[in-house]
Amino acid sequence: MGKKSEVIEREEVVIRFSGDSGDGMQLTGTLFSDTAALFGNDLSTFPDYPAEIRAPQGSVGGVSGFQVHLGHSEINTPGDFSDVLVAMNPAAIKANAKWIKQGGTIIYDENNFTEKNIEKAGYEKDPITEEKLESYNIIAAPISAMVKEALKDFGLDPKSVLRTKNMFALGMVYWLFDRKLDYTEEYFEKKFQNKPGMAEANKVALRAGYYYAETIEALSPVYKILPAPIAKGTYRNINGNSSTAWGFMAAAEKAGLKIFIGSYPITPATGILEELAARKDLGVISFQAEDEIAGICTALGASFAGKLAITSTSGPGLALKSEAIGLAVMAELPVVIVDVQRAGPSTGLPTKTEQADLMQALYGRNGECPVVVIASSTPSDCFLYAFEAARIAIEHMTPVLLLSDSYLANGTEPWRIPMMKDLPKITPPFADRTEIPFLPYKRDKEKLARSWAIPGTPGLEHRIGGLEKTEKGTVSYVPENHEQMVKLREAKVERVANEIPDLIVQGASTGDILIVGWGGSYGYLITAVRELQAEGHKISLVNFNYINPLPKNVKDVFKRFKKIVVCELNLGQFANYLRIKHQEFTYEQINKVQGIPFTILDIKEKCIKMLEDI
């Protein structure tokens, strides 16, 4: 293909595709990141889309974006600022202007910068000058006109022709980053197997964009990002929701159990239900419930009947499930409740990310009602923590709350595929058939877990329920029995700490500042901390995945730093939790509640200020 005039090698680059929610930006971004992954770059992606499926065309509220960060070295976030913005309309400039790197490249469809669209986006005449972007590398490409011309002999209706605009833009970006078109072309051949005309039209648009970029001088220089030094193995791209679903299926296979998911669709958790619903080949029983409550209640029924029970939801749905989680605590049945957090309260910003359900997860129930709380921290480690959540639920006969978030759910990254033989075995504590009469609340000494007697097993007939019971399973109002059972349930959850890994400090084990994070903000925190370390600062990071119980070495880690700074996307919920659990330390906070992740820059600036105060 085209010969490159000037090629510049870059460590990393961030590209953002942005347009109307009907412009196909999510697909464009996905195709670009798959191509980059196949090439061997490390990468991280973040789709950012409005709650409205088709918001008014051309409006800022209707802008849908997809950001890809790729690099020659380890990449942990989708990046703060983009080097290249592809803007399909003026509203895309409006939504992203402050997120473009100083002097970055903006490719836009000049045919779509009509007076009407410019006005809709809130500009008077010229978005570029009004945003003071004249000094940037601006490429005004007549994308709409070019695809019309390229596809004029295809006999397609004007709408279908314009729908290939995104592929023209993608073609331009491929040229800019010296990428091959074959993966994308194969994708179209597969997708439009029965519509060869559409496959060809998309391929023609893609190539037209590629050649157009080659022809115009404006796109020089071309950036080259060499493959990253990645560990040997087989890889795939995966997002957080899929890897969560896969983690559950892996756990079911390791436990020799069938999986049951009872869920109600809710953004941004729906992907987990969809992924599991598609896996009938692996025997998954998926149940789309009439509401959130039925989601967890069918799961509890299935758990009683001996299945690995899952229910997935987001914050508002978790609120509705509270009472049934209490029942699971009381009945001591294994179930995993996944909360893919979104910005709240109430409906909040349903497609945006936040970490503000922590208190709800820990305490949002009536009575003394402890559950194990675990949080995933990258799109691919959602697999590991879903597996862990299921393992702990089954082996300890307890509900486990797994926290993910919108950012992890939709973000993707390359994932080194594990082998099933390398994962630990899971042993369900099935009741011994010879122990008759069966005592439902008799516990094993080590874990304090009761045993699991499955309906269908002769001789183990028993009754459980939400009323307080004795060890024998008899309803009891005896005050001392209630207190003892409350303490036993608490101790059962605490004993999970015996088998979770210690905290690992990223960086030196002593220093000025220890950054403390939990769950999904890991990528931003580790990137900021590593950059600060490289700049010579005595700063380290611990990121918590096990929230309740906490790892045993917290105190030992914390005491070696002058300052502990808890960073989270809420007003300080984890900081407050640590203040209860480890009162001996003083905690400072970095918080953000804007529905978007931290930026590396933001964290670095705040840390540097704190370092100056030491």
Next chain:
Amino acid sequence: MAEEIVNKYTAKDFKSDQEVRWCPGCGDHAVLSSVQRALAELNIPKEKIAFISGIGCSSRFPYYMDTYGFHSIHGRASAIATGVKTANPELSVWQITGDGDALAIGGNHFIHAIRRNVDINIILFNNEIYGLTKGQYSPTSTKGQVTKTSPFGTVEEPFSVGELVIGAKGKFFARTIDTNVALSTQIYIESAKHKGTSVIEVLQNCVIFNDGIHNKITDKEVRDDRTVILKHGQPMIFGKENDKGLILDGLKLKVVKLGENGITEKNLIIHDALEANPGIQYMLANMKYPEYPVALGVIRAVPGPTYDRSVDDQIKAIQKTAKIKCMDDLLMSGSTWNVE
């Protein structure tokens, strides 16, 4: 040659070691005894039976049964029972619920279990009152009823259970009286044999908070004249003297007296519980005294595919031709690449 089936069980085998704590004289005692008799006759292995309940007086039921049991939370028994049955279609799953549990707080789960036709047997104890919370009106309380939360009488329309079941695409609806053990036992057996959601409305007496609410139709002296026991394939005949019946007069049901105006048994409607069109069954389920006798027995029993079996069949059919057989297959499927 038919093999003789020997029943393993008697009603006593289904009694648990727990002391029954309902009020003396409560209709629930008779329901418990009828269910235990029905199960003995059904001869289903005890370990394959699960009783699921919500909250309310009747929901204590599972504790008194020596089977698997789960006493859950208010209104959610239909959802939990759906989970149990879908997870293991081999089990015989019974839901015990009341008018508040199933029709107020649990209304959503109730109608959706019915719509899906999950093969569970729902015994709905209808005493038209909240008993466990000591006497507030329920969704089936008669309009105008004075209770603790309606000191001046309710101003809302009650649900009719049969109407709601049919409206939710229900395929099995029966009605019985708590103290009629023979009829109840027979109905429980039929409901267990029916594949799909069966709803049995039990007109149950709350001796403390709504005593005698069903008396006008359940009292020994009047019940034969004020109820009609429907049997599939039989004419709709009732009365102490078996002298009354039901005919279709235009688009409405009408009570007639045999022998009057030349009416004979041949003019009466033959009950067809298997008819899919619910038109007549709907009218039967809604008959109210004094205009009509109240219908008892199996009013509707239409066969149809069940949710739990359909889920299982779909999984098995897909697995037959599936390329992905285990997690390793899935992990390596689709777009992957190797890093050397």
